[in-house]
Amino acid sequence: MSLFTIFAAFFKIGLFTIGGGLAAIPLLREELVAGNWVSGAEFIDMLAVSQSTPGPIGINMATYAGFQAASFPGTLAATAGMVAPSLIIIILIARFMRNFSDHPLVQNVLGGVRPAAIGLIAAAAWFVLSNSVLLMEHFPGTGWFELPAVILGAVLALVYWKTKAYPVYYILAGGLIGIFLF
Amino acid sequence: MIRELLNLFIIFFKIGLFSIGGGYVMLPMLRREMVEDRDWLSDSELIDYYAIAQATPGIIAINTATFVGYKRRGVWGALASTAGMVGPSLIIITIIAMFFARFQDEEVVQKALRGIRVAVAVLLSFTVASLIKKAVHGLQGIVLFLGAFFGVALIGLSPIPILLTAAFIGLAAGALARRKHVDSENNGMGDAK
Numbered sequence: 001m002s003l004f005t006i007f008a009a010f011f012k013i014g015l016f017t018i019g020g021g022l023a024a025i026p027l028l029r030e031e032l033v034a035g036n037w038v039s040g041a042e043f044i045d046m047l048a049v050s051q052s053t054p055g056p057i058g059i060n061m062a063t064y065a066g067f068q069a070a071s072f073p074g075t076l077a078a079t080a081g082m083v084a085p086s087l088i089i090i091i092l093i094a095r096f097m098r099n100f101s102d103h104p105l106v107q108n109v110l111g112g113v114r115p116a117a118i119g120l121i122a123a124a125a126w127f128v129l130s131n132s133v134l135l136m137e138h139f140p141g142t143g144w145f146e147l148p149a150v151i152l153g154a155v156l157a158l159v160y161w162k163t164k165a166y167p168v169y170y171i172l173a174g175g176l177i178g179i180f181l182f
Numbered sequence: 183m184i185r186e187l188l189n190l191f192i193i194f195f196k197i198g199l200f201s202i203g204g205g206y207v208m209l210p211m212l213r214r215e216m217v218e219d220r221d222w223l224s225d226s227e228l229i230d231y232y233a234i235a236q237a238t239p240g241i242i243a244i245n246t247a248t249f250v251g252y253k254r255r256g257v258w259g260a261l262a263s264t265a266g267m268v269g270p271s272l273i274i275i276t277i278i279a280m281f282f283a284r285f286q287d288e289e290v291v292q293k294a295l296r297g298i299r300v301a302v303a304v305l306l307s308f309t310v311a312s313l314i315k316k317a318v319h320g321l322q323g324i325v326l327f328l329g330a331f332f333g334v335a336l337i338g339l340s341p342i343p344i345l346l347t348a349a350f351i352g353l354a355a356g357a358l359a360r361r362k363h364v365d366s367e368n369n370g371m372g373d374a375k
Contacts, residue, residue: 015239018342048286049278052295054199055271056243063275075276079268086240090248091260093234104356110230112352113345115323117233118313119330120344124206125306126335132299149300156304167210168200170301178297179290
């Protein structure tokens, strides 16, 4: 497969992914499985790897698929294609914002959008919370919270509240403690 | 200039390296680096960027990195930040694709991920609390915050219609406030005569 084909395929996926990496999954499936890049089972494996390794899921998927298609150059072509629409569109918007961010209409729009965006982040926090510390699918029966996770969460929260140490340390500590705790 | 581009690359490489399990995981780290430690962004700017990143094409983490990089150092800054953000993915995924495709089935990996999710839940909760304090004000703010939260968490709405509705409400409220302002000025002039 030519590098340009790979770049173009992921450019298209990047362009139509709106609202987060998970929105890219149906597009990726269509492109990769229907286009015979990978089998359905391989796709599921790729998704699982992408979700359990560092980095944005969409970029991980692109890198994986690019490697399967054309080794190292393929990873670069796929990833470059995936980020190119972001670079173009966001730079245009950022340029506009630099000139017009003080405009009253822009301020009005942002005044509405800011609290809603925080609501979306709160929903993301709730989603993580209800899949780690709490297990809301069992609510209100038994087992709707996991005691070791609750204790780990409480300890991390207390330490964070007291020390405000760098977030990376908590992710490292969570991973290490998790290996022994669960 | 080169120094600052390198700096942006390193910061986003670090954020990419520890963003495990989805784009929003980057927020506590980004806020720490950009708002708390460096004063490169205000909380409002961070929220604006993140909101726009959600409502525009592309991966949220990449959009946010591009935005921050552009704000600091123009197009080159955008490129440096984005390159930093994708760097860890390129390296780690290539190694996994080469050597062990069943990486995620390892029991150790599963356990570590469970612990990481707990840490992420804690960090995100603190980030949300700080952001609420900074940028959710008044009745309009509280209603929009709760509306967005329950819209996604309970009903499962997509973020885009929520952000568009909030933008429209913000515009309408602004127009209303301006009209009131004009009315009261006119009345004031009437009184003076």
